[in-house]
Amino acid sequence: MENSSGRLVQPGTSASSTKLVGRAFEQxxxxxxxxxxxxxxSTIGIYGMGGVGKTTMLQHIRNELLERRDISHSVYWVNVPQGFKIEELQDLITKYLNLDLSSKDDDLSRVVKLAKELANKQKWILILDDLWNSFEPQEVGIPIPLKGSNLIMTTRSEMVCRQMNSRNNIKVDTLSDEESWTLFTEKLGHDKPLSPEVERIAVDVARECAGLPLGIVTLAESLKGVDDLHEWRITLKRLKESNFWHMEDQMFQILRLSYDCLDNSAQQCFVYCALFDEHHKIERGVLIESFIEEGIIKEINRQATLDKGHSILDRLENVNLLERIDGGSAIKMHDLLRDMAIQILDEYSLVMG
Structure with a gap:
């Protein structure tokens, strides 16, 4: 797939609509x-905990590169599955190159073919998003270092950056209280000003998100339009009572609040999405048919049932529990949200015995 400049861009990767907030992000x-x-x-590492904004930052960089006429690089974006195999990563890269790595090829032939193709391309930027483990680029067929080309990775671990021999690394930190409030109010919307009493509580709610953009955005979207003082107090109370020692546990609590605000059907649809493969886009129509087959949604006739399915997905997208891609024909789920959904499924299984 090519953009308006004729350069390759990953199919199904949507442009980020989230505005970057804070001086650190800009720097x-x-x-x-x-x-x-x-x-x-040749190699750039971007690391930080889950939900801190690594992928969003790279999406903005990628979009800038594709729009600049003075840069002729092809940009390849690969979502790296956890526990990937060399052959799997090779196949994810070669889908951009019109290169057929036959399953009959031996390991060395696959490496040589891919390395030769990338070397001939010369100017490219390969983005590996959500890398959990290091690997030797040459064993995959990525000819780094190569003048005019770059390998960029996002990972939760600084050690992965070091093991990938990246000497140019950036840690993405959490937002300050002021930056958190700016992002929170942006996502909350300005249709109706908050009363002074609600705003005082809302400031504390934003602060309890611990500077994590994913949690701030998701929670703000779920509270959009809420002007009841008691509901805001309840939300703040639940956040304060979580008392998690680890940041990612705290993130789960923040995201869980958005899930708890959904009705039963939307909750069931959300956790069902976690049954699909990680990092894979899910076709909207296929997903709704699955909801129907599983009996999660049922109305008086088929059209009403389909409408209900679309309405639920719209709701999940609006509160940022799912991401709309491919112009709305498909969705995908952030890895932290998928982890939370699996955790909820496990809890449900324990209750059911």
Whole structure:
């Protein structure tokens, strides 16, 4: 798939609609841009905990690259599955290159073919998003270092960056209280100003999100339009009572609040999405048919049932529990949200015995 500039872009990867907030993000973006313009830099690592905004930052960088007429690089974006095999990663990369790595090829032939193709391309930027474990690029067929080309990775671990021999690394930190409030109010919307009493509580709610953009955005979307003081107090109370020691546990609590605000049908549909393969897009029509087959949604006739399915997915997208891609024909689920959904499924299984 090509963009308007004729350069390759990953099918199904939507442009980020989330505005980057904070001086640190702006500075990090500036540094990454400078590295991409430096022929001496071949590998770039972006690390930080889940939900802190690594992927969003790279989406903005990717979009800038594709729009710039003075840059002729092809941009390849790969969502890396956990526990991937070399052959799997090779196949994910070669789908951009019109390169057939036959299953009959031996391991060395696959590596040589891919390395030769990328070397011939010369100017490319390969983005590996959500890398959990390190690997040797040459064993895959990624010819790094290669003048004019770059390998960029996002990962939760600084150690992965080091093991990938990346000397140009950036840690994406959490937002300050002020930056958190800016993002929270942006996502909350400005249709109706908050009363002074609600705003005081809302400031504390935003602070309890611990500076994590994913949690801030998801919680703000779920509270959009809520002006009841008691509901805001209940939300703040639940956040304060979580008392988690680890940031990712705290993130789960924040995301869980958005899930708890859904009606029963929407909750069932959300956790059902976790049964699909990680990082894979899910066709909207296929998903709704699955809801119907499983008996999760049922109305007086088929059209009403389909409408109900679309309405539920719209709701899940609006509160950022699912991401709309491919112009709305498919959805995908953030890995942290998928982890939470699986945790909820496990809890339900224990209750049912």
């Amino acid at each position: 990090d973006m500036k540094v990454i841009r400078s590295w991409l313009m430096d022929d001496e830099v």
